[in-house]
Amino acid sequence: xxxxxxxxxxSVTVDIVVFTVVGEDLKVALVKRKYAPFxxxxxxxxxxxxxxxxxxxxxxxxxxxxxxxxxxxxEQLYTFGDPKRDPRGxxxxxxxxxxxxxxxxxxxxxxxxxxxxxxSVKGLPELGFDHKKIIGYALQRLKYKLEYTTVAFQxxxxxxTLTELQLVYEIIFGKTIDKRNFRKKxxxxxxxxxxxxxxxxxxxxxxxxxxxxxxxxxxxxxIRS
Amino acid sequence: xxxxxxxxxxSVTVDIVVFTVVGEDLKVALVKRKYAPFxxxxxxxxxxxxxxxxxxxxxxxxxxxxxxxxxxxxEQLYTFGDPKRDPRGxxxxxxxxxxxxxxxxxxxxxxxxxxxxxxSVKGLPELGFDHKKIIGYALQRLKYKLEYTTVAFQxxxxxxTLTELQLVYEIIFGKTIDKRNFRKKxxxxxxxxxxxxxxxxxxxxxxxxxxxxxxxxxxxxxIRS
DNA sequence: TCAAAAGTGTTGTGTGTACACCCATGT
DNA sequence: ACATGGGTGTACACACAACACTTTTGA
Numbered sequence: 012x013x014x015x016x017x018x019x020x021x022s023v024t025v026d027i028v029v030f031t032v033v034g035e036d037l038k039v040a041l042v043k044r045k046y047a048p049f050x051x052x053x054x055x056x057x058x059x060x061x062x063x064x065x066x067x068x069x070x071x072x073x074x075x076x077x078x079x080x081x082x083x084x085x086e087q088l089y090t091f092g093d094p095k096r097d098p099r100g101x102x103x104x105x106x107x108x109x110x111x112x113x114x115x116x117x118x119x120x121x122x123x124x125x126x127x128x129x130x131s132v133k134g135l136p137e138l139g140f141d142h143k144k145i146i147g148y149a150l151q152r153l154k155y156k157l158e159y160t161t162v163a164f165q166x167x168x169x170x171x172t173l174t175e176l177q178l179v180y181e182i183i184f185g186k187t188i189d190k191r192n193f194r195k196k197x198x199x200x201x202x203x204x205x206x207x208x209x210x211x212x213x214x215x216x217x218x219x220x221x222x223x224x225x226x227x228x229x230x231x232x233x234i235r236s
Numbered sequence: 237x238x239x240x241x242x243x244x245x246x247s248v249t250v251d252i253v254v255f256t257v258v259g260e261d262l263k264v265a266l267v268k269r270k271y272a273p274f275x276x277x278x279x280x281x282x283x284x285x286x287x288x289x290x291x292x293x294x295x296x297x298x299x300x301x302x303x304x305x306x307x308x309x310x311e312q313l314y315t316f317g318d319p320k321r322d323p324r325g326x327x328x329x330x331x332x333x334x335x336x337x338x339x340x341x342x343x344x345x346x347x348x349x350x351x352x353x354x355x356s357v358k359g360l361p362e363l364g365f366d367h368k369k370i371i372g373y374a375l376q377r378l379k380y381k382l383e384y385t386t387v388a389f390q391x392x393x394x395x396x397t398l399t400e401l402q403l404v405y406e407i408i409f410g411k412t413i414d415k416r417n418f419r420k421k422x423x424x425x426x427x428x429x430x431x432x433x434x435x436x437x438x439x440x441x442x443x444x445x446x447x448x449x450x451x452x453x454x455x456x457x458x459i460r461s
Numbered sequence: 462t463c464a465a466a467a468g469t470g471t472t473g474t475g476t477g478t479a480c481a482c483c484c485a486t487g488t
Numbered sequence: 489a490c491a492t493g494g495g496t497g498t499a500c501a502c503a504c505a506a507c508a509c510t511t512t513t514g515a
Binding site: 019020021022023060062063064065066087089090092093094101103105 | 330
Binding site for chain 1: 503504505506507511512513514515
């Protein structure tokens, strides 16, 4: 293992892009850096991988430590290793992509972060490192995943109306969808089941509540912390 | 950067799964290890990322050094970081996925590798590290890419017949395709253009030669070394 | 009774699939 | 002349897109 002695090993970090949908906005979790470099700048949560720690575990741990978020859909996104991406020296980061449902959106800052907040993807602040690029990459993946998989359910509470589900698609694709066609498609796929319950205390006709059918949950590939 | 002093950084490597199609077989490039661990075992080409070297460059360099292969389609596949994946200690590897056309398949072993050879994916030897898993992952990606993109052309010489193109799809998907439907689809997509030339010295009706149309090449996202 | 969102079908268009025979060349 | 792969069209099923009105509740 000659190289270990010739070259200093790079640092290895994980960084996580967490998306949620609140109201009519797609949001990303950001934390404000407490220390240099980029002190005071907003960045996506992340940090160093520990000795003997699997990468997925590191991502879950950092997310919990920096934002108090847990138990969410998480998948590896891409690895960024440009030699100049961190002013401190060579840092290779394995970026993760995460989704959380809008009823669990309480962020809490912690030791390494001065503050933690949700930002609309349409109004991101100036970001540290190459995190703008990473979020851009994650957005692409999100659209892509939504089109070909059933991850949209990760962005909703356990019970939801078809209109709420449709809204998730509309927000992420940035265009309106025909209500009848959307419902026909979703119902024909058999990926949702009625709960029998309805929305309450709404100033209009109450909507049927659905849940993602368990049979499809197990087919979906995901990592849960 | 406290962690740098508390934890020893992992080693960072790149490993490349190179596919090609020869005759009726999908093949992967493997090299035989010259040194421990796994001395004498076959593995996919790869090695340590150098200081100040971008990850993509490291992949291209290792591929050239270990197999004499260059100028091919290359994309990042996935990062494997299980703490036990290398018996020497923590090694995080960024796996790459590469395609090469069958007219450039001369492998040449070099310093770090005792031997370099193409193996049919249907007859792989026992592999070192977690390389069997990495190849499995690459195979999934290959099928997937073939379905949704035009990377199939990377596996063919610049001029090819529609039958050759069809064969690539059949080999990778492992099933036969209707000739008329295949041609209709490919031609309607407008991704190939006639060269005007035909195959020569064949003991049957000569076939029209096509090339991938330049207009689509530039849309295809790829990294060339 | 009004406002507001829920819910519901039909029709045309395009895409994928199944299927069989003649053509051009070398031997 | 024959063997070998090259090359071609039609018909049916299914998925997607466009489109407007009635229903149920709370205020």
